[in-house]
Amino acid sequence: MSDLLRAPAEIKYAEELDWLESVDDNPKPFAWRLSPKMLRLFILGSERADGLDREISQKWFGDRSIVERAIVTLASDRGLLLIGDPGTGKSWLAELLAAAISRNSTLVVQGTAGTTEDHIKYSWNVSMVIAKGQSRESMIPSPIMTAMEAGSIGRFEELTRSTSDVQDALISILSEKYISVPELDSDGIVFAKPGFSVIATANSRDRGVNDLSSALKRRFNFVRIPVVTNKKSEAEIVRFRTEELLRRHQIELDVPPTLLDVLLRSFGDLRAAAASAGSDDEKLESALSTAEQIGVLEDAVLHSNFFGERELTARTLASSLVGSLARREPEDLAILNKYLHGVVEPRSKDEGGDWPEFLDGGRDAIATLS
Incomplete structure (x- = not known):
């Protein structure tokens, strides 16, 4: 393997x-x-x-x-x-x-x-057909066949x-x-x-x-x-996939539960904002799926391991989130900036913890891409 x-x-x-x-x-x-x-x-x-x-x-x-x-x-x-x-x-x-x-x-x-019919039925080995004619031996079966x-x-x-x-x-x-x-x-x-x-x-x-x-x-x-909406189930999926990544790369790096919670809540906030948006221009182009959430965390883990201090931080997580979700400029950057100022900034004042560093990392990432 x-x-x-x-x-x-x-x-x-x-x-x-x-x-x-x-x-x-x-x-x-x-x-x-x-x-x-x-x-x-x-x-x-x-x-x-x-x-x-x-x-x-x-x-x-x-x-x-x-x-x-x-x-x-x-x-x-x-x-x-x-x-x-x-x-x-x-x-x-x-x-x-x-x-x-x-x-x-x-x-x-x-x-x-x-994709053509050949991909689901069969095709031919041209050189064998020229040499020996069409036969079962010169036929190339599709995966379905x-x-x-x-x-x-x-x-x-x-x-x-x-x-x-x-x-x-x-x-x-x-x-x-x-x-x-x-x-x-x-x-x-x-x-x-x-x-x-x-x-x-x-x-x-x-x-x-x-x-x-x-x-x-x-x-x-x-x-x-269905889209996973249960926070506990989504956390298990993200943790399961991330642990696979760490084993594959032989990386010894912990994902603190508090940072996983920050990631889950951030995606939950952005999904709620997308659901209430009046037009596509007010939504992120990203589907905000669990797979994309895993991608954000994987990016942050790899960046921390290769270029950081082998410790996942809220700043790195925020940078990965902005970098992964900002696909349109300036629309997506504006949506993420609105989220940081309207949701993350008040939360960082009320709850503290990893949120202030997450806010700073997000702002720096947006400023770099703008």
Whole structure:
């Protein structure tokens, strides 16, 4: 794992998955590596009532019913569509589900304006076709076709970013569970094996980019991933991701709970301001998601480790927040400046603590960018 910049979930948690599989005596759908109960436990973590001999860490933070509905969908013949705002953990949940069910989460198609039917069906090795003609050996299967042949989970990221032609091609795969290869005289149909399904993700802010057709919607069960609003849950997510970063970089640096609270409250304040804004010009361009919150903290931690005194400070945290969220000039800078003067300045006088240093760091960062 140390040789990988980012190990997929099935490698990162291989030992844990092996152990869960060895003690799992519950019924499993198709060729699933884990039963639905163990799959839920792998994602949400173990509790004392589970009666296991070891603790299983929580990897995705959200409502239990969301995970259960996702698992039930994948055990049916319908695809699973995880939809929600940016940074709500859709892709991470999809990866965990695929890793635990198939022990392979890398069969992924990334939806973009340039995604074509070849990316979800097949293409050809041109040199082999010229030398030997079209055959199964010269065919290059897509990740989705590979998943079909293996009875595994295929993933489709940002489905609404792909064009209608690509979406239409996915309809037949989800309906018929096979791909026809007309170029081959014999062996021209690739059938899906039991266990095959597709987990797609869609950004709710991309509505109107390439809307899904009614036919494609009927092939999916929709599971909406809400924005995390619970302060305790959000703190756990941020702490979990930051600890992963520290381990990856072998950084010994503490994140004081008081600074984590400053970060959480700041994002909460900015979200409330965005919700009450009268126009888009009065909102930050940032979605203010949990993922962006993690990015702000990671930036501050790395800066403190490489260029500071190996101690996270409120000033560095404020500088990272302004640098990460100020994407438009002067609009975003004006919004952040208003927040500092209207909210942080009074709070620094009333509460003290880290807020005065946070205020100074934010002001200096805005002055540098202005």
